[in-house]
Amino acid sequence: MDALNEAKSCEASLIQLRRDIHRHPELGWKEQRTQDVICKELDDIGLPYEKVCGTGVIAKLEGDLPGQVIGIRADMDALPISEKNNCEYVSENPGVMHACGHDCHVAMLLTAARILTRHKDIIHGSIKFIFQPAEEIIEGAHEMYRLKQMADIKRIFGAHVWNALDVGTFSAESGARFASADNFYITVRGTSAHGAQPHNSADAIVSACSIVGALQTITSRNVDPLEPAVVTVGTIEGGSSPNIIANQVKLSGTARSFSPRVRDFVEKRIGEISSDVAKAYGTECEYEYRRCTPATINDIASTEIVRDAVISLFGDAKLVHLEKTTGGEDFAWYLEDIPGAYLFIGSRNEKAGKYSPHHHECFDIDEQALVNGTAVLVQIGLTAGREG
Numbered sequence: 020m021d022a023l024n025e026a027k028s029c030e031a032s033l034i035q036l037r038r039d040i041h042r043h044p045e046l047g048w049k050e051q052r053t054q055d056v057i058c059k060e061l062d063d064i065g066l067p068y069e070k071v072c073g074t075g076v077i078a079k080l081e082g083d084l085p086g087q088v089i090g091i092r093a094d095m096d097a098l099p100i101s102e103k104n105n106c107e108y109v110s111e112n113p114g115v116m117h118a119c120g121h122d123c124h125v126a127m128l129l130t131a132a133r134i135l136t137r138h139k140d141i142i143h144g145s146i147k148f149i150f151q152p153a154e155e156i157i158e159g160a161h162e163m164y165r166l167k168q169m170a171d172i173k174r175i176f177g178a179h180v181w182n183a184l185d186v187g188t189f190s191a192e193s194g195a196r197f198a199s200a201d202n203f204y205i206t207v208r209g210t211s212a213h214g215a216q217p218h219n220s221a222d223a224i225v226s227a228c229s230i231v232g233a234l235q236t237i238t239s240r241n242v243d244p245l246e247p248a249v250v251t252v253g254t255i256e257g258g259s260s261p262n263i264i265a266n267q268v269k270l271s272g273t274a275r276s277f278s279p280r281v282r283d284f285v286e287k288r289i290g291e292i293s294s295d296v297a298k299a300y301g302t303e304c305e306y307e308y309r310r311c312t313p314a315t316i317n318d319i320a321s322t323e324i325v326r327d328a329v330i331s332l333f334g335d336a337k338l339v340h341l342e343k344t345t346g347g348e349d350f351a352w353y354l355e356d357i358p359g360a361y362l363f364i365g366s367r368n369e370k371a372g373k374y375s376p377h378h379h380e381c382f383d384i385d386e387q388a389l390v391n392g393t394a395v396l397v398q399i400g401l402t403a404g405r406e407g
Contacts (some may be wrong), residue, residue: 020141022176022401025134025334028392034387036128038062038108044097044115047153050074053095053125057150060129066135066148066253072162076150080136084146086404090175090357091131091396092350093124094154101382118382120180120366123152126180127389131396144404147172156302157200157311164356175359176399177350178392179228182376183341184365184387187332189395190341191362193327195276197315198247198275199282200347201308205230205270205293207257209302214262224257226300227268231255233292235274241278249275249287249345275345286310315351318358321403325360328398333391339365364392 026033036056043052054074061068061078068078075093102109102116110116117123126195132148147168153159161168207404212220242248250272257268274289276282278335288305297304329338341363350361367374368385375381 020138020401022134022397023394024109025397026130026387026390027392029130029134030390032394033126033130034386036129037386040122040125041108041117042111044110044112044117046099046115047158048073049098049157050095050152056341057125057129058234062395063130066132066136069168070262071166071168072152072159073150074165075159077168077283078132079147080132080139080148081148082142082144082146083140084143084403087173088145088147088171088402089148089329089400090147090169090172090353091128092151092173092175092353093128093150094151094159095125096153096155096157100380102377103381106383116380118379119155120384121388123180123384123392124178126315127396128391128392131400134163135399136394138401142401142404143365145157146400146404147171157347157349157359160312160352164352169353169357172326172357174403175353175357176321176325176362176403177359177398178364180366180384180388181341181363182367182374182382182384182394184339184363184367186365186368186388187330187333187391188337188339188365189362190339191317191322191360192341193317193322195277195314195343196361197314197348198249198277198345199350199351200311201274201282201286201289202307202311203272203274203289204306204307206305207268207270207297207302208305209266211266212264214350215265215273215360221301223265223268223302223304226297227255227270228399229300230293230296231270231317233296237285237288243283246281247271247277247313247345248281250285250289275342275347277319287292287390291377296376298359311349312349313351314398315348315361316354317360318354321358321360324403327361327393328395328402330400332394362395364395
């Protein structure tokens with residue numbers, strides 16, 4: 020069976036499906052219409068499925084040949100962005116947009132499921148098609164990865180259209196691909212006073228500003244320069260009047276790293292610095308660190324399955340190097356329990372004006388990427404169940 024030709028034969032319906040989902044984007048945990056579209060397609064294909072975690076769906080295809088259970092996941096949710104593209108499939112939901120390609124992921128996985136179902140006689144083991152909500156708010160995978168339906172999966176695969184790569188190219192590399200993504204929250208409490216009498220205060224703003232500066236030394240002086248890490252303070256809120264010294268300031272930020280050891284260290288060091296600096300200014304500090312998602316780390320054997328799938332369809336010249344990113348991806352939660360790999364599918368076409376970055380109001384892709392990505396997902400489905 021030629022996976023690429025099969026995908027090409029579905030191109031029109033694949034694009035139509037993607038554009039329908041694009042027109043009707045939904046935020047995390049609100050993907051009701053998207054779930055309905057998925058279920059309607061699965062009913063038409065004839066695949067059994069279960070609705071899970073509110074708006075999620077897991078379908079299962081039983082192959083006719085012996086083998087293991089694999090999973091292929093697509094995320095479903097959109098972003099709170101007002102789309103500014105001028106196209107026939109522009110978002111019809113004001114203030115919400117598929118600006119990260121999740122519409123593409125759903126359409127590709129549904130089309131791959133349709134193709135693979137037609138060829139179940141040559142499939143080893145079983146394939147679970149996992150449609151996951153709430154990736155953008157880093158909650159969906161955490162809810163789904165402990166489900167009983169995930170327990171028998173031996174390998175899991177995910178994919179993302181990627182506008183940093185030219186259409187027709189792919190990246191599949193072992194090791195870290197996305198960083199862990201965590202949030203932290205700091206509340207500094209001091210003593211108010213008249214702005215003209217600072218000696219009577221414990222100034223929460225001065226203390227908080229010093230904390231912000233001191234936190235930058237974590238990456239510049241505490242973490243090994245060869246170990247990537249990011250500590251960013253994204254919000255600062257405090258004070259009520261120009262002539263009143265604030266008694267409370269709230270800070271929030273994000274921390275990113277690829278190493279579990281560095282992640283643990285950064286969490287500890289933010290707390291230590293915040294507490295010590297606050298005390299030095301006569302203030303108090305409350306600190307909360309929320310672990311949102313681990314680093315996405317591709318398993319070597321699973322990555323080879325993906326690379327072999329790409330090479331068999333497009334040749335090894337289409338596999339290109341893509342540096343890991345400090346962005347976060349909650350697919351990492353599945354990889355905590357199941358070996359797997361994450362594929363990047365090139366979708367950029369500058370001549371066609373498809374080059375805006377992810378999460379941009381003009382994000383769009385070259386839709387040839389849909390055919391390419393579907394073909395690779397089909398090839399993975401045909402081969403991965405034989406492994407191990």
